[in-house]
Amino acid sequence: MQHQVIHIHPQAPQKPALGAACNGCGLCCLVEPCPIGVVVSGRLKGECKALVWSDQAGRYHCGVLAQAYEAARPALDGRKAPWWRRLWWRWVHRMIAAGIGCDAALEAVSPVKN
Ligand code: SF4
Numbered sequence: 001m002q003h004q005v006i007h008i009h010p011q012a013p014q015k016p017a018l019g020a021a022c023n024g025c026g027l028c029c030l031v032e033p034c035p036i037g038v039v040v041s042g043r044l045k046g047e048c049k050a051l052v053w054s055d056q057a058g059r060y061h062c063g064v065l066a067q068a069y070e071a072a073r074p075a076l077d078g079r080k081a082p083w084w085r086r087l088w089w090r091w092v093h094r095m096i097a098a099g100i101g102c103d104a105a106l107e108a109v110s111p112v113k114n
């Protein structure tokens with residue numbers, strides 16, 4: 001079993017079981033970036049630079065997906081907007097496997113306190 005030290009927000013929710021709905025615990029994106037995150041972060045390991053903590057929601061968000069959603073929102077609401085914005089949002093959604101549930105086979109262990 002491999003171990004990796006990460007720094008996670010103290011208010012972050014506990015990681016749900018594999019296959020359960022994603023709750024934004026952030027664990028997967030703190031361990032290593034997804035393919036889009038690799039491009040954004042310029043690295044293969046460690047925290048993704050696009051990961052954003054939300055105090056309001058009490059969870060992490062993907063900054064790339066949030067930006068793509070904002071860009072596509074007019075089109076998603078049925079208003080006029082450049083067609084590529086909707087395509088971009090769909091592509092990001094697919095690339096980061098959003099909405100399919102937690103696919104991270106990881107286990108978080110709290111640090112031992114002396
Ligand atoms: S996919 Fe899983 S590990 Fe990643 S943020 Fe969602 S719940 Fe956490």
Ligand code: SF4
Pocket residue numbers: 028029032033034035036037040048049050051052061062063064065096
């Ligand atoms: S889902 Fe978003 S925040 Fe997570 S690794 Fe991918 S690009 Fe980064």
